[in-house]
Amino acid sequence: MREITGAVIERSGSPVVIETLRLADPLPGEMLVRMTAAGVCHSDLHVRDGDWVRSGPVVMGHEGAGVVEAVGPGLDPSVVGQSVALSWLAPCLRCRECQRGRQWLCVGSPAYRHAGVDGTPRLSRADGTPVLSYLSIGTMSTAQVVPASAVVVMPDGVPAEVAALIGCGVSTGVGAVVKTAQVRPGDTVAVIGLGGVGLSCVMGAVLAGARRIVAVDISRTKLDLAGSIGATHAVLADPASPEATIEGIRAAAGDGGLDFVFEAIGNPATVAQAIAVLPPGGTAVLVGLTRFGQQASFEVFPFVDGGRRIIGSNYGSAVAAVDFPAYAEAYLAGHLPIDRLIDRRLALPELEDAFDRLRAGTVARQVIIF
Ligand SMILES: NC(=O)c1ccc[n+]([C@@H]2O[C@H](COP(=O)([O-])OP(=O)(O)OC[C@H]3O[C@@H](n4cnc5c(N)ncnc54)[C@H](O)[C@@H]3O)[C@@H](O)[C@H]2O)c1
Ligand SMILES: [Zn+2]
Ligand SMILES: [Zn+2]
Incomplete structure (x- = not known):
């Protein structure tokens, strides 16, 4: 048992309160991780x-890195002291999807219960109230007990x-392009949409050898940033x-038209645009997540007649144990300029301000440094 500091919301829609909480020791199948950095993703804002x-x-928090401080009974202690993502x-490594190698579709993950591997929370308030950890990793906290299968050791030299x-x-955006x-x-x-996810799609497109990469956003600053990491065309x-x-995107795509368009916002209007810009044979890859219950529409006849496709991409089809180290090595080799996406570093108590900036769309990726 130890004390930690975490960014807590009472329920979805409530403001963040920084609280001191009690963290129980790891059970079998769990590790204690001291957090070193946590990114602020729009998915956190959807919850907030x-x-x-x-x-x-x-x-809160589902994008983070840290150092393993302790392991639960039965786990190999050699991981203690290692830097991890x-x-x-x-x-869960047991369900049908995990067994066939599609871990991004795992149906038995403890993450869906926002708790430890046995489904019970490791965190509590001083009065004994249990506190969940978002997707079982709750990275906006000084430390967490997390499922061991969430922990991926990073190669030496990768900044937190x-x-x-x-x-x-990065895994969501790069993986949408190279894997999904x-x-x-x-x-x-x-x-379409150049936040941390969309800019990662741009990096993924460069990595995949795309000839033309058309970046689309309402912010000129983000278009400039996308250009500096390899986008060849910009559409405001x-x-x-x-x-x-739509006309701007079609013109920038040139005569051959688009093979793929990635929607990285989660807005029905831009989902419709992503489908509308497709030439025959083109594919819209939906990466952005909407509010629950939202629908998007498109004209059916030309879609079918032109053999177009729509696919959803969850977590960039990531198999974390394999893909995280590969993305880290690509960063170290200079092929994924991940550090260029970070335009603000903050302390945990500034999180509400970080959400304000993300809502306003004035930042690319903000990272909480512990
Ligand atoms: N599929 C997944 O597994 C997965 C994983 C992580 C995040 N997401 C989702 O991806 C989305 C993007 O996340 P993020 O953290 O990059 O968000 P973000 O808010 O940082 O980026 C969104 C970008 O879209 C731009 N934008 C907004 N409205 C626009 C419009 N009408 N036309 C063009 N550009 C517009 C904004 O200027 C901003 O640059 C979110 O919905 C998030 O929940 C999905
Ligand atoms: Zn995210
Ligand atoms: Zn599974």
């Missing part, structure tokens, strides 16, 4: 703002803030005039 209904109280979908981003934004869509050298790609979106945005 009540777009997604989740129970609480819960310690955390997966927000600790695979880079490891944190590999835990969500399997973009090939010479393909033409557009990315005008939400008031979707037709103009």
Whole structure:
């Protein structure tokens, strides 16, 4: 048992309160991780703002890195002291999807209960109230007990803030391109929405050898950032005039049209745009997540007639134990400029301010440094 400091919301839609909590020791199958960095992803904001209904109280955060401080009974202690990135979908390794290698679709993960491997929380308030940890890793806290299958050791030399981003934004965006869509050298790609996830799609498109990479956002600053990491064309979106945005994307894509368009916002209007810009044979890859219950629509006849496709991409089809070290090595080799996405570092108590900036769209990726 030890004391930690964590960013707690009482329930979805409630403001963040920084609290001192009690953290129990790890059980078999769990590890104690001291957090070193935690990214602020729009999925955290969906929870904070009540777009997604989740129970609480819960310690926020699902993108993080740390150092293993202790392991539960029966686990190999040689991992103690190692720098790690955390997966927000600790695979159960037993369900049918895990068994067939599709861990990003695991149905038996403790993450869905936002608690330890046995489904009970390791955190509590001084009065004994149990406190959940978001997706079982609750990275916006000084330390957590997490499922061992969420822990991925990082190669030497990877900065904590880079490891944190590999835990969500990078794996989600890069993986959507190289794993889910399997973009090939010479393909033409557009990315709508250039937050941490969309910029990672751009990095993934560069890594995959895409010939043209059309970046689309309402912010000129983000378009410039995308250009500096390899986007070849920029389209300043005008939400008031979707037709103009669609024309702009089509023009930037050139004669051959787009092979793939990645929607990295989670807005029905931009989902519709992603489908509308597709030429025959093109594929829309939906990465952004909407509020629960939202629907999007498209005109069916040309979609079918043109053999177009729509696919959803969860966690960039990540198998964390394999893909996290690969993304880290690509960073070290200079092929994934992950550090370029980070435009603000903050302390845990500044989290509400960080959410304000994310809501306003004025930041790329913010990272809490512990
Ligand atoms: N599929 C997954 O597994 C997965 C994983 C992580 C995050 N997500 C989701 O991905 C989405 C993006 O996350 P993020 O952290 O990068 O968010 P973010 O808020 O940092 O980025 C969104 C970007 O979209 C831009 N934008 C907003 N409205 C626009 C419009 N009408 N046209 C063009 N651009 C517009 C903003 O300027 C911003 O740059 C969120 O919905 C998040 O929940 C999905
Ligand atoms: Zn995320
Ligand atoms: Zn599973």
